[in-house]
Amino acid sequence: MRLFAYIFLFVFVGQLYAQRSDFKEIDFNKADSIALSHKYETLTNIPQLSHKLTSQLHTDVEKFRAVYKWVCDNIENDYTQYAKNTRKRYRFKDDSLNLTNWNTQFRTSAFNKLLQENKATCTGYAYLVKELARYANLNCKIVNGYAKTGNTNIDKLVAPNHSWNAIELNGKWYLCDPTWASGIQNPESLQFVFQYNDGLFLTNPEIFAINHFPENKKWLLLESKAHTLNSFLEAPILYGDAYINFNAHSLPNKMHNTVKKNDAVVFKFQLQRPIEHEDIKFLMDNGNKMKTVIPKDITVTNEELTIIHRFNKTGFYDVHFFIGDDVISTYTFKVTKKTKSYKTY
Amino acid sequence: MKTRSTLAIKKSIGLITLVTGLMICMLLSSPVYGQSNKNTVVQEQQKERIIKGVISDEKGPLESANVILKGTTQGTVTNDKGEFTFPKPLKTNDILLVSFIGYETVEVKIEETTTFITLKLTEDLVEFIGELNTNKLYKSKRSKKKN
Numbered sequence: 001m002r003l004f005a006y007i008f009l010f011v012f013v014g015q016l017y018a019q020r021s022d023f024k025e026i027d028f029n030k031a032d033s034i035a036l037s038h039k040y041e042t043l044t045n046i047p048q049l050s051h052k053l054t055s056q057l058h059t060d061v062e063k064f065r066a067v068y069k070w071v072c073d074n075i076e077n078d079y080t081q082y083a084k085n086t087r088k089r090y091r092f093k094d095d096s097l098n099l100t101n102w103n104t105q106f107r108t109s110a111f112n113k114l115l116q117e118n119k120a121t122c123t124g125y126a127y128l129v130k131e132l133a134r135y136a137n138l139n140c141k142i143v144n145g146y147a148k149t150g151n152t153n154i155d156k157l158v159a160p161n162h163s164w165n166a167i168e169l170n171g172k173w174y175l176c177d178p179t180w181a182s183g184i185q186n187p188e189s190l191q192f193v194f195q196y197n198d199g200l201f202l203t204n205p206e207i208f209a210i211n212h213f214p215e216n217k218k219w220l221l222l223e224s225k226a227h228t229l230n231s232f233l234e235a236p237i238l239y240g241d242a243y244i245n246f247n248a249h250s251l252p253n254k255m256h257n258t259v260k261k262n263d264a265v266v267f268k269f270q271l272q273r274p275i276e277h278e279d280i281k282f283l284m285d286n287g288n289k290m291k292t293v294i295p296k297d298i299t300v301t302n303e304e305l306t307i308i309h310r311f312n313k314t315g316f317y318d319v320h321f322f323i324g325d326d327v328i329s330t331y332t333f334k335v336t337k338k339t340k341s342y343k344t345y
Numbered sequence: 346m347k348t349r350s351t352l353a354i355k356k357s358i359g360l361i362t363l364v365t366g367l368m369i370c371m372l373l374s375s376p377v378y379g380q381s382n383k384n385t386v387v388q389e390q391q392k393e394r395i396i397k398g399v400i401s402d403e404k405g406p407l408e409s410a411n412v413i414l415k416g417t418t419q420g421t422v423t424n425d426k427g428e429f430t431f432p433k434p435l436k437t438n439d440i441l442l443v444s445f446i447g448y449e450t451v452e453v454k455i456e457e458t459t460t461f462i463t464l465k466l467t468e469d470l471v472e473f474i475g476e477l478n479t480n481k482l483y484k485s486k487r488s489k490k491k492n
Contacts, residue, residue, distance in 0.1 A: 048418045135442075150483040162476040192477070285485075
């Protein structure tokens with residue numbers, strides 16, 4: 001019986017990727033409250049801050065949590081720095097001398113901003129998480145790579161544009177993105193707003209890979225060879241709320257789709273938490289108006305959510321998927337007429 | 346029969362000798378260890394001393410660099426000349442962590458002869474990139490003509 005249980009564990013659990021649920025028994029409240037009690041600490045003494053955040057905690061995952069949570073709650077995303085850096089890096093993308101000069105100059109000012117104003121861009125977040133973790137004897141790395149949001153201009157995505165972290169806990173590597181977890185850019189004012197997103201802490205690598213593609217593929221933490229820079233660029237856009245609701249999203253695996261009128265279009269997600277069926281909706285924009293569409297064909301089996309939708313009118317649609325008020329993902333659909341016979345040209 | 350019992354006696358004598366020998370060894374050796382331990386402690390305590398130093402980078406003295414005793418929060422920061430005086434006497438084999446945001450952290454082991462530390466920190470060559478997250482919905486660019 002016991003042997004059977006081990007075989008079961010090996011075959012089924014062994015295939016699951018490193019993620020938050022590995023630490024179900026851990027209550028992160030203690031780590032979070034320690035992080036909160038050190039709000040407004042400055043970065044003038046990183047070793048000391050690390051000690052304050054972690055010395056009362058006994059497990060590595062809690063120590064890491066305290067460090068990560070502190071960075072997410074205290075470091076402000078610097079939009080001005082971000083915009084300037086993105087512009088310059090794009091301008092110098094084929095000019096390695098100027099790019100190196102710019103990087104050196106920007107590094108100095110970035111570290112100063114971090115030290116004096118607790119403001120950073122992604123690498124600043126990832127750097128701080130790594131440094132604070134290091135003083136708690138945790139093995140944490142900065143991962144550089146490509147990332148995609150609703151705002152990213154894919155055509156300009158020619159070089160890595162984002163940094164996140166990989167952390168080794170109990171001999172396994174996990175992923176997290178402190179920058180995106182800390183808050184979002186207000187769509188109107190473009191200003192940063194603190195809004196902690198817990199879905200980006202020890203995130204399932206499958207959903208993480210949809211809009212994070214590391215320079216070094218080993219940091220995908222996925223065995224599948226199907227993930228390439230191209231498949232990443234073609235993938236749908238995921239928003240922050242997706243990480244709170246889902247562990248994986250397999251269909252549609254492309255952002256831009258062409259379908260025939262009345263054909264079945266399948267959406268598949270791996271649920272992270274139970275959802276109410278009546279919360280599921282699409283917002284469809286055909287260029288003239290936005291329309292809310294409540295899908296009728298919804299099934300949930302083994303925590304896999306499947307939605308089937310049929311477009312009954314031709315056109316070009318931006319399709320946004322929502323769970324209640326949470327915005328999950330975006331696709332485009334070109335819906336064409338159903339042809340009766342196969343045409344040859 | 347007789348030879349067997351003699352053998353058995355011989356064996357047990359051998360065993361007793363070995364055990365006694367070991368016990369004597371333990372009796373003798375433990376005070377010896379105790380003494381040597383005491384000696385080293387005394388020696389180290391005698392050697393506890395105030396450590397001073399100066400920290401710089403490529404451009405010159407580094408102000409506000411952190412100097413802490415590894416594994417504790419005890420420490421100090423450098424002044425505008427890059428100088429520091431560690432607030433607590435240190436002993437041989439203590440390890441100081443010298444750090445400053447944006448620079449590689451250096452571990453300095455206090456040797457028997459250490460009283461003054463001169464150290465140059467090197468910059469952490471991080472390349473800064475960044476992408477902000479947003480909930481702004483994607484919008485397709487459409488040509489102006491209506492379908």
